[in-house]
Amino acid sequence: MKGSDVAVSALRKSFGGFEALKDVSLEIRKGEFFSLLGPSGCGKTTLLRVIAGFEDPDTGIVAIDGREVNGLPPDKRRCNTVFQNYALFPHLSVFENVAFPLRLRKVPNRLVKEQVRRHLALVQLESHAGKKPSQLSGGQKQRVAIARALINEPSVLLLDEPLSALDAKLRQHMLLELDQIHDQVGITFIYVTHDQAEALSVSDRIAVMDGGRVLQVGSPQEIYENPKSEFVARFIGDTNLFKGLVVAREGPIARVEAEGYGPLLVEANGEAPVGARVTVAVRPEKLRIASAPPPRHAEANVFRGVVEEPVYSGFQTKYLVRGSASAAGEAELAGSGPSSSLSVLRQHAQWSEGVPDIRWKDEVYLYWSARDAVVVETDARGGKPPEAEAPR
Amino acid sequence: MSAKRNYGALYAAPQGLWLLAFFAAPLAIIVAYSFMRKGLYGGVTGELSLDAYRALANPSLLAVAARTLAVSLAATALTLLIALPCGYHIARSRNQALRLFLVIVPFWTNFLVRIYAWIAILGNEGFLNDFLRALGVVADPVQFLYNQWAVVLVLVYMYLPYAILPLFSTIDKFDFTLLEAARDLGATKPQAMGRVLLPNIQGGVVTAVLFTFIPIFGAYAVPLLVGGKDSYMLGNIIADQVTKTRNWPLASAISMTVTALTGVAALAFLYRSRKPAPAPLEGQGGAS
Numbered sequence: 127m128k129g130s131d132v133a134v135s136a137l138r139k140s141f142g143g144f145e146a147l148k149d150v151s152l153e154i155r156k157g158e159f160f161s162l163l164g165p166s167g168c169g170k171t172t173l174l175r176v177i178a179g180f181e182d183p184d185t186g187i188v189a190i191d192g193r194e195v196n197g198l199p200p201d202k203r204r205c206n207t208v209f210q211n212y213a214l215f216p217h218l219s220v221f222e223n224v225a226f227p228l229r230l231r232k233v234p235n236r237l238v239k240e241q242v243r244r245h246l247a248l249v250q251l252e253s254h255a256g257k258k259p260s261q262l263s264g265g266q267k268q269r270v271a272i273a274r275a276l277i278n279e280p281s282v283l284l285l286d287e288p289l290s291a292l293d294a295k296l297r298q299h300m301l302l303e304l305d306q307i308h309d310q311v312g313i314t315f316i317y318v319t320h321d322q323a324e325a326l327s328v329s330d331r332i333a334v335m336d337g338g339r340v341l342q343v344g345s346p347q348e349i350y351e352n353p354k355s356e357f358v359a360r361f362i363g364d365t366n367l368f369k370g371l372v373v374a375r376e377g378p379i380a381r382v383e384a385e386g387y388g389p390l391l392v393e394a395n396g397e398a399p400v401g402a403r404v405t406v407a408v409r410p411e412k413l414r415i416a417s418a419p420p421p422r423h424a425e426a427n428v429f430r431g432v433v434e435e436p437v438y439s440g441f442q443t444k445y446l447v448r449g450s451a452s453a454a455g456e457a458e459l460a461g462s463g464p465s466s467s468l469s470v471l472r473q474h475a476q477w478s479e480g481v482p483d484i485r486w487k488d489e490v491y492l493y494w495s496a497r498d499a500v501v502v503e504t505d506a507r508g509g510k511p512p513e514a515e516a517p518r
Numbered sequence: 519m520s521a522k523r524n525y526g527a528l529y530a531a532p533q534g535l536w537l538l539a540f541f542a543a544p545l546a547i548i549v550a551y552s553f554m555r556k557g558l559y560g561g562v563t564g565e566l567s568l569d570a571y572r573a574l575a576n577p578s579l580l581a582v583a584a585r586t587l588a589v590s591l592a593a594t595a596l597t598l599l600i601a602l603p604c605g606y607h608i609a610r611s612r613n614q615a616l617r618l619f620l621v622i623v624p625f626w627t628n629f630l631v632r633i634y635a636w637i638a639i640l641g642n643e644g645f646l647n648d649f650l651r652a653l654g655v656v657a658d659p660v661q662f663l664y665n666q667w668a669v670v671l672v673l674v675y676m677y678l679p680y681a682i683l684p685l686f687s688t689i690d691k692f693d694f695t696l697l698e699a700a701r702d703l704g705a706t707k708p709q710a711m712g713r714v715l716l717p718n719i720q721g722g723v724v725t726a727v728l729f730t731f732i733p734i735f736g737a738y739a740v741p742l743l744v745g746g747k748d749s750y751m752l753g754n755i756i757a758d759q760v761t762k763t764r765n766w767p768l769a770s771a772i773s774m775t776v777t778a779l780t781g782v783a784a785l786a787f788l789y790r791s792r793k794p795a796p797a798p799l800e801g802q803g804g805a806s
Binding site: 135178180199200201206207209211212214215216217226230231252276278 | 693694696698699703704705706709714718
């Protein structure tokens with residue numbers, strides 16, 4: 127495997143009074159496509175700049191291939207950066223931009239030509255070698271920046287929101303291309319983004335960051351299906367969150383009395399003892415929507431409500447459903463409070479489901495299996511205020 | 519009569535008349551005088567002649583011209599060396615307004631007063647000599663004034679703001695992430711400055727050079743007040759020819775030559791460092 131592993135431990139970095147990194151530790155494996163994902167100001171770019179050598183951490187260690195690189199200037203590190211605004215040299219042609227690192231090392235002209243041509247071919251820009259950056263489109267500039275960052279044959283490529291300046295279609299395209307380049311060169315990619323869809327689609331692993339901390343590290347599936355905190359659940363994709371107390375356990379199934387909703391069944395794997403206060407997340411696409419009550423099932427959660435906001439987007443429709451008061455004899459149903467609402471996604475892959483079209487103001491039933499709900503946060507102290515724990 | 523009349527000429531008239539009366543006309547007079555013969559008691563006689571231009575070949579005059587060129591080049595180079603880091607610092611600092619203000623403050627004091635201030639500092643009884651004597655570094659005053667070095671020093675001081683301001687404004691527009699990119703790609707700090715910063719602020723450097731070299735080449739007061747007899751520059755020769763020797767045709771001929779030479783030099787410099795014409799846009803949006 128080419129590339130290097132990168133490890134940071136106990137990194138802290140403050141700018142004035144602002145703590146950009148608060149005790150960040152991460153291990154990135156050789157050849158991995160690793161994403162740092164978080165909202166703006168979460169510290170992801172600072173972390174990237176610390177790895178690149180543009181910022182010195184206040185405390186903590188950065189190691190590349192097991193060797194500490196703290197204090198080493200950027201030109202002495204085996205990593206190269208693709209900048210957010212490309213940072214192409216406006217006075218040099220595309221060819222000379224890509225050749226820049228070779229010119230610094232006084233590589234003979236013949237070799238420069240050969241290597242630049244090979245790297246321009248990698249990003250499919252051979253025919254643009256003579257142009258100035260100002261004559262290129264956004265996507266082309268992006269590719270020049272990638273070719274230039276790769277020509278030193280770094281063992282780690284750092285990408286700082288490289289696609290944020292491109293329009294949505296081109297972004298999709300470039301993302302695939304980046305993934306292919308990663309497969310071809312086989313080095314470690316560290317990719318900073320605030321776009322969860324980008325991170326989910328190309329990463330081997332993702333670190334979700336917020337407020338200068340790493341909240342969770344895992345594969346895209348782990349991050350999406352098993353968020354370990356409310357923030358991660360909310361930040362990655364769309365989600366329905368419930369808060370409540372665990373009132374009973376039957377094997378892996380916990381019965382939660384959710385505020386504003388009523389009883390809720392969750393598969394919890396021992397992480398939610400009776401009396402614990404929990405936050406439960408259910409992805410909108412895990413819910414099913416129907417006009418008639420679903421058949422009774424022991425593990426099923428049912429919610430009754432009125433369609434408040436159908437949002438049609440071609441391949442799917444998202445419904446925002448507001449709970450309506452339960453009729454007599456339906457006390458088992460969740461959704462008794464009119465203040466509660468859920469969002470549900472209905473894919474239009476199989477239009478022949480036989481379900482009549484659901485419209486605005488229709489009364490509907492939402493239901494989902496206990497296995498599709500996850501406990502994202504547990505507070506074992508329960509819902510009691512902290513004072514209650516004070517020793518008497 | 520057309521419905522829409524072009525008033526451009528009318529709007530430009532005040533400026534045009536002003537330039538005609540106070541720039542073109544005096545220049546024409548100087549051109550005319552340079553081709554006339556010197557009057558017996560000053561002034562000119564009406565006959566046309568090339569005497570004044572022939573007199574330019576005078577070796578002592580050529581020596582002054584050579585010295586003027588050397589002093590101007592040295593002072594411009596020094597000014598640039600000081601102004602570049604200065605402009606860079608102001609552009610990168612958080613409090614640009616205060617620093618720019620400090621650069622401009624000297625303009626509040628009259629040009630001549632500032633030259634006399636230097637005399638007060640560098641003179642034999644000046645602050646610097648007093649200070650050195652108080653420290654016991656020297657016993658007798660050091661002759662700082664009335665030589666080439668004093669001229670260059672004061673010229674650099676005088677024209678520094680004219681170099682700092684255009685350099686600052688170009689460096690301020692420079693994208694500093696380019697320096698990070700250069701460092702990231704393996705450039706050392708000096709390499710990043712030389713290969714990325716300098717080529718991208720060329721416009722500011724050109725302006726700074728023109729703003730300092732041209733006035734320094736025609737300097738008059740500075741060499742007169744802080745220079746010695748051996749630091750005379752062309753400006754002083756011209757003044758002497760007008761006021762003392764009263765050879766107006768020669769003064770005019772020297773002026774014309776200086777104007778022509780600086781004009782040609784400035785144009786050549788501008789031409790050499792012009793931006794390459796942008797090539798037509800093609801292959802746009804080729805996201806294939």
